[in-house]
Amino acid sequence: MSSIKNSTKKKATLKDVAHTANVSVATVSRVLNDSPNVTKKTKDHVNNVIQELSFSPSPMARALNTGRTRTVGALVPTLDHAIFSKFLGALEKQLSSHKHSLVISTTNGSPQTEFEQATALLNMGAEALIVSGKTRSQEFDALVKRFNVPVIITSYYDPKADYPSIGYDNAAISKLALDHFIEKKYTAVTVIHGPTSDNDRTRDRLRGIKSDNRFNDVTYMEAELSVDGGCQATNEIISSNQKPNVIFCLSDVLALGVIFELQRNNINIPNDIAVMGFDNLEWAEHTVPPLTSIELSVKDMGKHAADEVCHFLNSGKPINNIKLSGHLLKRKTT
Numbered sequence: 001m002s003s004i005k006n007s008t009k010k011k012a013t014l015k016d017v018a019h020t021a022n023v024s025v026a027t028v029s030r031v032l033n034d035s036p037n038v039t040k041k042t043k044d045h046v047n048n049v050i051q052e053l054s055f056s057p058s059p060m061a062r063a064l065n066t067g068r069t070r071t072v073g074a075l076v077p078t079l080d081h082a083i084f085s086k087f088l089g090a091l092e093k094q095l096s097s098h099k100h101s102l103v104i105s106t107t108n109g110s111p112q113t114e115f116e117q118a119t120a121l122l123n124m125g126a127e128a129l130i131v132s133g134k135t136r137s138q139e140f141d142a143l144v145k146r147f148n149v150p151v152i153i154t155s156y157y158d159p160k161a162d163y164p165s166i167g168y169d170n171a172a173i174s175k176l177a178l179d180h181f182i183e184k185k186y187t188a189v190t191v192i193h194g195p196t197s198d199n200d201r202t203r204d205r206l207r208g209i210k211s212d213n214r215f216n217d218v219t220y221m222e223a224e225l226s227v228d229g230g231c232q233a234t235n236e237i238i239s240s241n242q243k244p245n246v247i248f249c250l251s252d253v254l255a256l257g258v259i260f261e262l263q264r265n266n267i268n269i270p271n272d273i274a275v276m277g278f279d280n281l282e283w284a285e286h287t288v289p290p291l292t293s294i295e296l297s298v299k300d301m302g303k304h305a306a307d308e309v310c311h312f313l314n315s316g317k318p319i320n321n322i323k324l325s326g327h328l329l330k331r332k333t334t
Contacts, residue, residue, distance in 0.1 A: 012053035021049040033068070034099060070100045072309055073121035074130045077109045077199075081225075081253060082281045083298060084132075087154070090302030091130065098310035109198045111137040122147045128309045130154060134161045135200045150312050150319060152305050155201050157323045164319040166304050168296060170201050171208030173326040176294055177248050177276055178212050180328055186245035186274065188217040192233045192258065193250040194225030205250050205278070219244065223254060230257020238265055244273060246334065252277035252284050252293055259287055259333070275333040289332030297324045 018025045023046060030038045031046040038046075049055075072095055076084045092102040103126060105117035115137050118129055122143065128150045141162065144151050153165040181189060196203050209218065219242060223229035230249060234257065237244070249255035255277030262269055269275055269289060277284060280295035304322050311317040 069125035073126035094306030170204035234261035
């Protein structure tokens, strides 16, 4: 009978690295945290010793030694839509370049769930929170005040908001669609949008449209924010004998459902009814016909959010409000 003996080799510690490199434990910690107060020569020397000893610092030990977890929490409504995946991908990549980690929680658009998830993130050591939209519950505000952590609003630009914002003037961006409709001489518009109860971005987009007095014939329909929601809304339009020139969807996901349902009913796009989306998701240019949509710079939003929060956490630099642009991509559905 043979037996396998487990390796009992002792794992290298921070003190082992310091002793071998002939530097202090504090210097090793500064190297691990990429401190600017250490010379390149010392950094290279300590990093060589770290590799030689196969030293891997424990996240818990690092947090105890430095008081830092280098973790940022992001709260988004859902992971079901590509717009959030794009944003989170850019956010995580840029945070990583600053040697910070990202932890993600979904809120399902519920302020209560957002508060509960934020509590969990802060209890596990998140040093900052990045959230969607500017509307927060009083419980959330009290929570971040108690933990004394920075919060960044995304997808919404308002320099007067309670927290720094990196995002869009949603009301102004929605008017890009109206300019296009004037150019195309569309006069009857149906707007399909997702739920507004807990979505200030959608409310502002609708406010922008409603504040424009160039159109008298505008109909509004709320639908579930899904392809099926777009299909059902389109069925209602057809069965009620509405005859819009154009259906403007405040999400490409809704617009895809609209395209499917119009085609199922042999309604030509754009000759009978034009269709326009919002977000310019990756597949929008591949629909048949390709979908006209408003593109938002969500990757830039993720990058800016990461830069601003890390600059604050690492050096105390104030977080800037950043206004991002949107632009219209004209394709064959209009």
